[in-house]
Amino acid sequence: MGSSPAKNPRGERRRAAILEAAKAVFVERGFANASLDDVIRRSGGSRATLYRQFGDKEGLFAAIIEQISAEMVAPLRSFPTDQDPELILLAFGRAFMSALMAPSGLALYRVLIGEAERFPELAKAVYRSGPLVAAEQLALRLGRWNAEKRVSVTNPDMTARQFLEMIKGDLHFRALLRLDTPRENEIDACVRSAVRLLVAGISKHN
Amino acid sequence: MGSSPAKNPRGERRRAAILEAAKAVFVERGFANASLDDVIRRSGGSRATLYRQFGDKEGLFAAIIEQISAEMVAPLRSFPTDQDPELILLAFGRAFMSALMAPSGLALYRVLIGEAERFPELAKAVYRSGPLVAAEQLALRLGRWNAEKRVSVTNPDMTARQFLEMIKGDLHFRALLRLDTPRENEIDACVRSAVRLLVAGISKHN
């Protein structure tokens, strides 16, 4: 990468301060509307240090995105181990929505969608390490349950993706548009409804 | 509005030319990255005319968004009149996805999400005249079918929203991120899968 991590404690601190400030600024204003002046004002220090550490504005942005993305994905790695499919789907759905609807999750999606043209590889990387992994893990379970004759799913992959979208209801989209920020219980009701619908749709009626 | 429509044929033509050029530019580059120079280069004419007609950059942007939004919503107004719920859902799902996945539809969502902070009322207006109307029309049908004992739906409103999200699969999201642009038959397969899942989920098992 173009970024050159600092080698001494002082540089370490400066780098961390810039990252923290930049995260706040990019999250709040997006890429194009964010100015490095804003970042400097928050972090203190000088423009030159920022350029030395991150190369340019895009390098700083990429560093922020990768950091947020990593933070988001972490909780989804530990797939619930419950035995009952319905409970597993519930737990997974809650973890998924929790990551998506958090302020930094929403900001990540907003800025990634808005700047996908300028940062195509970044968008691809985030997608692959986030939603794609979630869908794959879910599809794996669906396929397994199907093989065990516990459910009837012809296309686990597509079903998994549709389930993940269904979980969002339109809460995620509305939050992206800043129309409103739903409460915890609204989100939970949405997840439960989606799970109920999926379970009804894939259970074997006999 | 700050815009002042032209009163003579020549002004009419200039306004139309600017609108067309601006639409292409905003759709391609978003709001912040679009420059009025690009618009002028495409439309011909002068900067001063643009300012006289639309007030400023934001005024021009709002005019474009309202135009695209109106174009998108039109096809969704004519709800399919078939008798069979499954066929109605299929037709509606196809029309919905057709609007969403069209280049101008994707561009509208991208720019609206990316600039929701700067244009909150615009985002609200588009949401209300688009997805909200679609969800309401669908919920109305679901509620009716439920009353007629043809299906079992406890919360038509939420089910409608979740169905609309499910239809997208993750095709819409991936297209927003410019990861890929699915073919017609992929979209159709996704819609059909969603309809099948919904119908299975809400049909009365007896």
Added chain:
DNA sequence: GTCTATAAAAGGATAGAC
């Protein structure tokens, strides 16, 4: 009402001292 020319500001990037 439209054009040419220009003002005015913002923001990204760098040179050079320490």
Added chain:
DNA sequence: GTCTATCCTTTTATAGAC
């Protein structure tokens, strides 16, 4: 490796002639 000061491009917005 960091700071101060500055350059330079881009872009929004307007003044004034026709």
